[in-house]
Amino acid sequence: MPVVDVHTHIYPPTYVELLRSRKTVPYVRTFPDAPDSSRLIILPGEDDPATPSTSRGRPIGPEYYDIAQKIAFMDLHKIDKSVISLANPWLDFLPSEEAGEAARRINDDVDELCAKYPGRLYAFGTLPLSAPVEIVVKEIERLKTLKHMRGVILGTSGLGNGLDDAALDPIYAALEKHQHLIFLHPHYGLPASVYGPRASEYGHVLPLAMGFPLETTIAVSRMLLSGVWDRFTKLNVLLAHSGGTLPFLAGRLESCIMHDGHLKKHGKTENRRDLWDILKTNIYLDAVVYSELGLKAAVNASGADRLLFGTDHPFFPPLEEEAKEWHSVTTNYGAISAAFKNDDAAAQDVLGNNAVRILKLD
Amino acid sequence: MPVVDVHTHIYPPTYVELLRSRKTVPYVRTFPDAPDSSRLIILPGEDDPATPSTSRGRPIGPEYYDIAQKIAFMDLHKIDKSVISLANPWLDFLPSEEAGEAARRINDDVDELCAKYPGRLYAFGTLPLSAPVEIVVKEIERLKTLKHMRGVILGTSGLGNGLDDAALDPIYAALEKHQHLIFLHPHYGLPASVYGPRASEYGHVLPLAMGFPLETTIAVSRMLLSGVWDRFTKLNVLLAHSGGTLPFLAGRLESCIMHDGHLKKHGKTENRRDLWDILKTNIYLDAVVYSELGLKAAVNASGADRLLFGTDHPFFPPLEEEAKEWHSVTTNYGAISAAFKNDDAAAQDVLGNNAVRILKLD
Numbered sequence: 001m002p003v004v005d006v007h008t009h010i011y012p013p014t015y016v017e018l019l020r021s022r023k024t025v026p027y028v029r030t031f032p033d034a035p036d037s038s039r040l041i042i043l044p045g046e047d048d049p050a051t052p053s054t055s056r057g058r059p060i061g062p063e064y065y066d067i068a069q070k071i072a073f074m075d076l077h078k079i080d081k082s083v084i085s086l087a088n089p090w091l092d093f094l095p096s097e098e099a100g101e102a103a104r105r106i107n108d109d110v111d112e113l114c115a116k117y118p119g120r121l122y123a124f125g126t127l128p129l130s131a132p133v134e135i136v137v138k139e140i141e142r143l144k145t146l147k148h149m150r151g152v153i154l155g156t157s158g159l160g161n162g163l164d165d166a167a168l169d170p171i172y173a174a175l176e177k178h179q180h181l182i183f184l185h186p187h188y189g190l191p192a193s194v195y196g197p198r199a200s201e202y203g204h205v206l207p208l209a210m211g212f213p214l215e216t217t218i219a220v221s222r223m224l225l226s227g228v229w230d231r232f233t234k235l236n237v238l239l240a241h242s243g244g245t246l247p248f249l250a251g252r253l254e255s256c257i258m259h260d261g262h263l264k265k266h267g268k269t270e271n272r273r274d275l276w277d278i279l280k281t282n283i284y285l286d287a288v289v290y291s292e293l294g295l296k297a298a299v300n301a302s303g304a305d306r307l308l309f310g311t312d313h314p315f316f317p318p319l320e321e322e323a324k325e326w327h328s329v330t331t332n333y334g335a336i337s338a339a340f341k342n343d344d345a346a347a348q349d350v351l352g353n354n355a356v357r358i359l360k361l362d
Numbered sequence: 363m364p365v366v367d368v369h370t371h372i373y374p375p376t377y378v379e380l381l382r383s384r385k386t387v388p389y390v391r392t393f394p395d396a397p398d399s400s401r402l403i404i405l406p407g408e409d410d411p412a413t414p415s416t417s418r419g420r421p422i423g424p425e426y427y428d429i430a431q432k433i434a435f436m437d438l439h440k441i442d443k444s445v446i447s448l449a450n451p452w453l454d455f456l457p458s459e460e461a462g463e464a465a466r467r468i469n470d471d472v473d474e475l476c477a478k479y480p481g482r483l484y485a486f487g488t489l490p491l492s493a494p495v496e497i498v499v500k501e502i503e504r505l506k507t508l509k510h511m512r513g514v515i516l517g518t519s520g521l522g523n524g525l526d527d528a529a530l531d532p533i534y535a536a537l538e539k540h541q542h543l544i545f546l547h548p549h550y551g552l553p554a555s556v557y558g559p560r561a562s563e564y565g566h567v568l569p570l571a572m573g574f575p576l577e578t579t580i581a582v583s584r585m586l587l588s589g590v591w592d593r594f595t596k597l598n599v600l601l602a603h604s605g606g607t608l609p610f611l612a613g614r615l616e617s618c619i620m621h622d623g624h625l626k627k628h629g630k631t632e633n634r635r636d637l638w639d640i641l642k643t644n645i646y647l648d649a650v651v652y653s654e655l656g657l658k659a660a661v662n663a664s665g666a667d668r669l670l671f672g673t674d675h676p677f678f679p680p681l682e683e684e685a686k687e688w689h690s691v692t693t694n695y696g697a698i699s700a701a702f703k704n705d706d707a708a709a710q711d712v713l714g715n716n717a718v719r720i721l722k723l724d
Contacts, residue, residue, distance in 0.1 A: 053624040162558040191553045194580055196524035202587045203624030209615040210583055214576045218556055221572055225564045241614065245579075248610035251653025251697070252603065253571040255690060259678045262415040262565030269681075291613025293662040300655040316621045319631075328617060335613070 007310025009087035088187035099128030114148035151181030164226035216244030247301035369672025371449035450549035461490030476510035513543030526588035578606030609663035
């Protein structure tokens with residue numbers, strides 16, 4: 001029975017180099033008072049000096065870019081295979097003319113990293129979304145020629161106007177045609193104003209615990225409302241963090257659609273695929289939800305055959321110097337054990353069998 | 363076995379009069395092309411002419427202000443008792459010097475409405491939050507003298523800086539001392555930018571399905587992080603819409619707290635009451651979640667003894683002219699039946715026994 005981690009990030013050397021060359025978010029830098037400690041600053045507005053508790057981002061060490069450390073982490077946590085993906089914010093920030101070449105180099109880099117550990121590493125590719133659409137489509141086609149690629153990771157901004165933008169249709173069509181799974185992942189969070197004047201006292205908690213999952217949920221809701229899955233009925237999406245909070249809000253979202261006068265007037269409450277159908281047909285959820293309660297809700301939304309174990313490595317390392325195993329990982333392992341305490345087969349599906357089947361791993 | 367609706371709103375005549383006298387959100391008005399149809403426009407920015415699909419708000423008829431219609435709705439849906447509350451945005455918008463008197467008048471009005479139907483109606487009072495804190499505290503004390511009052515309804519803005527504002531402490535202290543339950547309800551949603559450029563095509567769906575529950579969840583997270591329940595260990599809060607999405611995100615929120623370097627450095631990851639404890643001690647959830655999945659998650663978060671049936675009347679009426687029963691109500695009834703199909707006693711607790719016990723109804 002393999003254990004497969006589908007939510008685990010890498011910053012390949014090409015990408016770290018790119019971030020080190022920059023002076024604005026996202027970037028990697030050192031500070032004069034700690035010249036040996038590189039800091040990764042990626043979230044929108046994160047380097048605002050008015051929020052000193054978080055303005056230096058987070059330490060970045062070899063666990064971010066050294067693939068041997070990924071393997072060591074996998075060994076420590078008994079993970080057999082990982083499907084690695086470039087971390088946010090991917091290439092969203094690149095000028096149009098640089099994006100295509102950067103994506104090719106990064107995808108080649110990541111594929112080569114996977115080749116170093118046969119049978120243990122696979123990857124989701126990165127798209128050059130700021131480039132012209134035909135360049136994006138070409139990279140989608142080229143990914144099929146890279147041995148370890150099993151889909152693409154995608155943020156929520158699309159071409160800049162979100163995932164309900166009709167201009168994405170050629171990209172969705174190409175992803176559907178080539179049967180690339182989209183791993184949908186948040187980055188932009190919510191406007192800082194929603195966290196109020198005391199937010200900086202709370203460290204990174206609110207942007208990560210609230211902003212990330214809510215961003216994902218809104219993005220998927222917009223895809224639903226714009227009819228993406230009515231037009232692309234075989235487009236498959238793996239949602240980070242068990243869907244943000246899509247399982248819990250699915251009922252309210254469907255109810256609000258069915259009770260909306262404007263949608264009704266335009267015939268948009270009928271002749272559409274509803275969210276419950278899409279959850280069981282087009283959507284997969286990772287199992288990165290940190291509670292038995294959340295995991296059960298995810299199972300109820302999509303089924304145990306569509307839920308996939310993940311860790312979010314290298315984020316959320318233990319803060320205790322002496323810790324070996326990562327609490328963030330053991331919490332998610334524990335949630336799976338608790339939710340499936342009477343169903344070993346379902347637990348094994350979530351831990352690895354689903355990923356092997358869905359992503360066609362060896 | 364009584365059925366009790368704890369989430370049901372009223373616009374008493376005093377309040378409708380106030381809204382009719384205004385020319386900016388929130389207000390009630392008619393349009394020249396439909397002089398007989400009053401429209402209620404309450405959401406922030408809702409009257410923006412750039413979003414014609416929603417800029418006229420919603421029709422407001424006697425179901426909003428005529429208490430006999432509330433009773434007829436209760437009879438139709440076999441609801442024995444209702445705990446009515448002023449709907450959003452309450453008195454948040456009033457100038458400081460007008461708020462105290464307005465709250466007294468509205469609370470008296472609502473208490474008199476309850477008196478018309480002995481044993482069937484109770485209420486959550488309204489606080490004059492824009493008034494000086496001592497006026498607010500005085501109204502909290504006065505509410506104890508009104509026979510039908512069983513707590514207060516509260517939005518998320520507090521005194522303007524959110525519910526994690528230390529300036530609210532005298533108000534929390536008074537609510538705790540007088541054992542007033544807070545019914546915490548959203549209104550402000552999220553900044554419109556998060557819904558993207560196509561939002562107006564989707565009617566009210568995104569602000570209502572996403573903005574409302576996410577606002578509640580962020581508000582409670584901020585209360586948790588600021589230590590409200592560490593200081594006021596007996597402060598009880600009933601969360602609208604089953605907590606927004608607090609049950610689903612509780613695990614992630616706790617994990618983000620425990621992994622936050624800033625909080626750790628300041629000793630704030632320890633010696634605090636965690637969210638799971640507070641969910642089972644201080645928090646009650648209504649059962650307005652429109653799915654079996656969501657209801658089960660709410661039960662797992664707080665227990666079936668802390669979950670209370672609600673309808674959100676007069677919002678979400680059926681759009682079909684011929685409909686009698688409201689789908690929004692039958693959906694929530696159905697979710698309770700499905701979630702407790704093997705536990706009639708728990709279903710009866712959620713439908714009414716919990717409310718009778720917690721709110722000391724006759």
